[in-house]
Structures are given as structure tokens and as C-alpha cells.
Amino acid sequence: MVTSPTAVQRKTRADGERTRGLILDTAVRLATVEGLDGLSIGTLAGATGVSKSGLYAHFGSKEQLQLATVETARRMFIEQVVAPALQTTGLDRLRALCESFLRYVERRTLPGGCFFAAAAAELGGRPGPVRELIAANQEDWIQLLTAAAEDAIAAGQLRRETDVAVLVFELNALVVAANTAFILHDNPAVIDRARAAVARALAVDAPDADR
Amino acid sequence: MVTSPTAVQRKTRADGERTRGLILDTAVRLATVEGLDGLSIGTLAGATGVSKSGLYAHFGSKEQLQLATVETARRMFIEQVVAPALQTTGLDRLRALCESFLRYVERRTLPGGCFFAAAAAELGGRPGPVRELIAANQEDWIQLLTAAAEDAIAAGQLRRETDVAVLVFELNALVVAANTAFILHDNPAVIDRARAAVARALAVDAPDADR
DNA sequence: GAAGAGTACGAACGATCGTGCTATATTGTC
């Protein structure tokens, strides 16, 4: 219970950090299948080889563990989905973000698909700090898409009359639905359907509407 | 809450159908928030006023209870979403199904939104009979949309070249995403965004492209 | 009016839940 504002933090030992990382990586993976709440301390302890009390040495409570797990999932998502798309701008970035997400699902990076899609569905109706954190991350993602769409409009790659909120809602809906369907039916074809749908959605707002 | 020592509650008459119905209705409602697996026998017993062993008199196991709960949710969904749309055909039916679903969410019929969306996300990655039943129901819904879309094409209300699978994937994605966002952010505006997106998606495949 | 099926309860089971408390290696700093 060290509560000093500027806590003199001592050098953490390397093995502690490693264990912590192992726990969190495992927690993210398992949470996509069992659910963030459904994943029990005992199960996580068994999967990592760390004792239950060992877990409590790192995180003081299940809720703290969940918050740290969301943070880890966020870093994974940024690294694997967002970062690759940031090399492009405007319409290309919009396309790249969607494609990056779809590949992330298709590649089965996490056994239960997108961590945030699973967590949002699980915790959406239950108030609490974890839900707020999930909602904030969702907001960030939507904002990322929105900014890219606005750039695309500014660059003349999308019609000026484009309803950005609707377009972004649409794109997010498509990739998330691909995730859900892929997990539920184990059918890679839905990913391609999503690709086609993304292309269509973007085509609607293409400038100088052809035909 | 009658707990007086001499309280001899009159055992009710032989119609346990009412109790069974009460249990299942409550289970559907609670499962949209707690999850179908997350909802415990004890919690359900408390919410219904029926004892845990009373529940077991009706359903022999938690899994049987879950299967019966899914069946009840199916009937609710058909009654409230599907049936109203069956008075129309073709493109109108397609529109009516989407609108019906959106109103069903908007009206907060169930506290955690669409039962099947929640269950699919929760159980998608976990094999078992309950997951299969959820997947089958999802299939039925997609098939319903598909048949309506094909009717619309046959009636000349949609282009003959329409990729039905993609269009249906799109429509389903939009309404489900509206459900998720509505529950997570408690924001009615997303429902209207979904309405706009549905209209857009259908407009893309309108025959003799306007303008 | 005896038998049997249906309905429901209370008590209890072993397992697991999240969470403490304590002990003990191991490590970095002096």
C-alpha cells in the first residue's frame, strides 16, 4: 500500500517483468475465448504455470488484472492492426485499416478473434471501469477511421458530401461482423465477403460519381 | 420472502408451465447482460423466486436450461422481429426486417440488446451443442434475408447482378453493429446511422442506376 | 383410495471462485 505520490520505484527484476508479460499475453488470448470476466484466476494460473497467489503479487485484484489485460490487448492491436496502416494516408489508410483488421482476424492471431469485439459484447451491458476502458478504446478506433475519412475527403478522394459518421459506422460494422462470423462458422469465405463489402461501401462515396 | 417458521406455503397447483415460462423469460433477459454461460443457476433462482432445486425439476442440467433458453429467445425474436416483416415481400421485406430489428434494439426489449448477438459473441469460440444451436439460428436469419433479397431481384427491385451473399452480409453487419454500439455507448444516434447505412446499402443495388 | 407423475423446497455435496496471509527464495544496493 505505498501511496506516496512520487513512489521511489526500485529497479524491477527482469524475471518479474517476464512473468507479468507472460500472464498478460496469456490472459488476452484466453479472454477472447472464455471472456474477460469468464476467465478465472485459477484457469489463468494453470495456463501460465504461475500460482494463484503469484498472480496476486502482480495485480492486486481481478479487476486490476482485467484493466492490465485490456491495456495489453490495446498494444497488440496497435502494433498489428493500426501501425502497419499508418504508413499511408487518406483513402489508402482507410482501406489499409480495414484490410489490416481483416487479416488480423483471418490469421487467427487470437483464438477467439478480436479481443475488443468479444469484450464489448460481454461487458457492454455491465457498468464498471473495465467497460469504460473498452468503450474508450472503441472510441479511439472509430476516431482513427473518422480522421482518415476526413483526410480522404480533404484530398478529394471521397465526395465532399460524404456522411463520415455513417461511412465509418459502416466500415466498422463490416469488419466486426466478419470477425464474429469467422469465429462462429469457421468459414474463411466471410472475410472475402467483408472485403467486397468494404470496397462497395467506399465506392459509394467515390468522387465524380461514375455511371 | 415469507420465512416465518410456521409458514406452510400452499404448494401451487399442477401447472408448472407458468413457472417454466417465467424461468425462461427471465433467463433470456438476464442472459443478454450476464451472458448465457455467465448467468448462474443461483442468480436465476434468486431473480425468479424459484429455488435452485426447483429449477432442476424443470431442466435437468444447466446445458438443458441453456438450450431451452435459446429456444425461447428464438420464439421472441420470431414474434417481435420476423413476424411483422412477413406481411411484405421482396425489397419491402428486406427493409422491414432490418427496420424491425433496429426497433427491437431501440425499444430495449431486452436489457442487453439482441440475445443472439450476445450469445454468438460469447459462445462463438467454444464448441458444444449450445453454440451449434446459436449458429443454426444465425443461419436461419441469414437465410431469411437471403430469400427476401432473391425475391427482390426476381421482382426487378434489385439489380440482377447483385451479389446477394455480400448484400446480406452487409445488412446483417449493420444491424448487429447498431445493437453493439447502442448497448456499449447508450447512444440512440447509432440506430439512425444504421438506418442511413441500410438505405445506402440497398441503394447501391437499385436497378437502372438513378441519377 | 392407492398409485404414480408432476411440482417444488431445503439441505448438503465437492469443486472452484476471488482473495488474503505467511513464508522463502532470489536479487540489487550499500
Added chain:
DNA sequence: GACAATATAGCACGATCGTTCGTACTCTTC
């Protein structure tokens, strides 16, 4: 090498989990 901090395991707790069992009452059927 002393000492504090870190990193982990062991053990036990009260609560809750899904489930079973014995009991008791009601209704139907013979």
C-alpha cells in the same frame, strides 16, 4: 556480507458454483 526489496509458492478463508437427494404436496388415473 548485510539488508531491503522483489518475486513467487503454499495454504486457508468464506462464498458461490452446478448438482444430487430426500421430502412433501397436488393432481390425474385407475
